[in-house]
Amino acid sequence: MLLYTSMPIEMVLEGMDKKYEYKEIEIGGVKLVIEPIGVNQGKIVQLLSTNPQDFLNPNFAPGKIINFSAN
Numbered sequence: 520m521l522l523y524t525s526m527p528i529e530m531v532l533e534g535m536d537k538k539y540e541y542k543e544i545e546i547g548g549v550k551l552v553i554e555p556i557g558v559n560q561g562k563i564v565q566l567l568s569t570n571p572q573d574f575l576n577p578n579f580a581p582g583k584i585i586n587f588s589a590n
Contacts, residue, residue, distance in 0.1 A: 544587055549573050553585070560586055 524531060541552050541564060549568055553561030563583050566573060573579055 543567070546585070546587060549579060551579065551585075553587075556584070559588060560584060 522531065539554060542555055542561065543550060543552055544561075545551070549566070549570075551563055552565040552567060554564050555561045561584070563579060563581050563585060565581065566579050568574065568579075577583075578585075
């Protein structure tokens with residue numbers, strides 16, 4: 520693949536080597552994949568559900584910061 524850009528290669532590749540740690544949790548019967556950002560806080564990365572209504576719920580929107588208890 521070719522990438523034509525006027526930006527320096529260091530700027531294009533910045534952050535490519537960052538390792539992400541994801542965790543799967545369940546809230547209210549809905550499975551979520553989150554990226555932990557604190558002890559009991561995480562950012563929603565993905566919603567794992569077969570119910571279309573779950574995807575319409577703004578509380579499960581990707582990017583939303585949620586609080587959860589680590590049981």
